[in-house]
Amino acid sequence: MPEMIFRVRWPDGQESDCYSPSLVIKDHFTPGEDYPVRTFLEQADTALTQASERVRARYGFACSRALGQLQAIRQTCTPFLNQPDAQVRILSFSL
Template sequence: MPETFWTVRWPDGSEEKLYSPSSVIAEVFKPGLSYPVPDFLQRARIAMERASNRVERKYGFACSSAMDQLDRIEAKVATFIEQPDTEIACLKISQ
């Protein structure tokens, strides 16, 4: 369950390196692909919940870092939600 970092390009052109406690991100996002805002948010929720659940199965407690990252993703996505045709690009996934 290696921690994984993934870089996205937001619709405003800014790039951000995000965190996951698990490589599950690579099951949900693919580098080089872009996702409409609602789809990106749904995928991020699924990925962070799966990552947190993997930590819980291994260590006996949910991963607060995964949920904190999801909170930050949701806050950022909220600034673009009025533009549902806008896309968020997954640039890179690394361990």
């Protein structure tokens, strides 16, 4: 199962690499696009949950790293949820 790293820029300008155990992330995000924080969070939740379930279907257990990444994304997004203009930019995908 191919893993993917997607690099994001948070509303405060910081950048980080996020992990997905599946290419499903490409179905939810586009490099170079900005997403309102709440939209980004919802799509990340859907994508990383799907990715974890793909791991479960193949190996018999959920992907704890994907679920951990989702938790980290939730924590990072929380301070920006009440800022209506806050955006998260998808910078790149890498395998």
